[in-house]
Amino acid sequence: KDANSALLSNYEVFQLLTDLKEQRKESGKNKHSSGQQNLNTITYETLKYISKTPCRHQSPEIVREFLTAMKSHKLTKAEKLQLLNHRPVTAVEIQLMVEESEERLTEEQIEALLHTVTSILPAGPEAEQKKNTNSDGAVDEDDPA
Amino acid sequence: MFVLVEMVDTVRIPPWQFERKLNDSIAEELNKKLANKVVYNVGLCICLFDITKLEDAYVFPGDGASHTKVHFRYVVFHPFLDEILIGKIKGCSPEGVHVSLGFFDDILIPPESLQQPAKFDEAEQVWVWEYETEEGAHDLYMDTGEEIRFRVVDESFVDTSPTGPSSAEATTSSEELPKKEAPYTLMGSISEPGLGLLSWWTSN
Numbered sequence: 487k488d489a490n491s492a493l494l495s496n497y498e499v500f501q502l503l504t505d506l507k508e509q510r511k512e513s514g515k516n517k518h519s520s521g522q523q524n525l526n527t528i529t530y531e532t533l534k535y536i537s538k539t540p541c542r543h544q545s546p547e548i549v550r551e552f553l554t555a556m557k558s559h560k561l562t563k564a565e566k567l568q569l570l571n572h573r574p575v576t577a578v579e580i581q582l583m584v585e586e587s588e589e590r591l592t593e594e595q596i597e598a599l600l601h602t603v604t605s606i607l608p609a610g611p612e613a614e615q616k617k618n619t620n621s622d623g624a625v626d627e628d629d630p631a
Numbered sequence: 632m633f634v635l636v637e638m639v640d641t642v643r644i645p646p647w648q649f650e651r652k653l654n655d656s657i658a659e660e661l662n663k664k665l666a667n668k669v670v671y672n673v674g675l676c677i678c679l680f681d682i683t684k685l686e687d688a689y690v691f692p693g694d695g696a697s698h699t700k701v702h703f704r705y706v707v708f709h710p711f712l713d714e715i716l717i718g719k720i721k722g723c724s725p726e727g728v729h730v731s732l733g734f735f736d737d738i739l740i741p742p743e744s745l746q747q748p749a750k751f752d753e754a755e756q757v758w759v760w761e762y763e764t765e766e767g768a769h770d771l772y773m774d775t776g777e778e779i780r781f782r783v784v785d786e787s788f789v790d791t792s793p794t795g796p797s798s799a800e801a802t803t804s805s806e807e808l809p810k811k812e813a814p815y816t817l818m819g820s821i822s823e824p825g826l827g828l829l830s831w832w833t834s835n
Contacts, residue, residue, distance in 0.1 A: 493634055494632075495633075498633075502706065524667040524668065525662045525663070525678060528666050528734055532708075535733040568714065576825075579825055582715050582782070583715055585713075
């Protein structure tokens, strides 16, 4: 009917799939029937993909705080969504995600944007992995820094 | 990356499932029908988001099952044009670099959209970016399993519904197997600063 009714952030999809997985674990019985195999496959793969991105540690409050902070920068919805999903840490990444960034943002504004992004949004699982002293590369399950 | 799509469909619930709550049966049927499937011109369906409206359920003569018209919203993977995505290199071929997102595999970066100049190393079957600096050219290999950042430049939907019996006769007589076309493919590009293997741009 309406092919583009709303954009979803990766975090929202992550939440949805995690809740769905919990629900299906509790009801138990027909998870393995052939009909549900497709749903299992896609949920597993998508969850695996999103878990490796910074979205894993986000929360509704963080997202709200991020969007409020973004208001002053006058970015489009799509640009804000990309910043939220990817958490860029360099100016090059910002230039990729924000169209005509050389014309719309000065260098200080780009720095300020980077600072807002890195301070409000929690770092991804790989960054936390680097902070850990373990050498086996296990992803830390603790609360975000 | 993901969008919410409003859809309408008629769901058939067979009589032996009447004891279950209607909403649960409908959710299960919809997921069974759409999860991990590509809908033409819409995208790859992931899972049901919610049911917005349930119309009356009818039972038709000759079929004991109930048919309910359902308005619902589905989570669909459909990146917008120029969106930046991060995926893993699945492999290289003369057609370009194949990238996968785990749940979605048909992403191709054609040779024209690679960082120039690039050449295909036949011996190792891998694409190489010949990066020029003052010291000389560095060869940056695009190895399998590496994470790569790319921009979505094009998408194509192919209608893979089965064709009628007339064309089936023609294919069975010929020797070649019918081509398996992916219903939804994305074209990517990495020809901008910041795009390509993540290891090329991290300042460690």
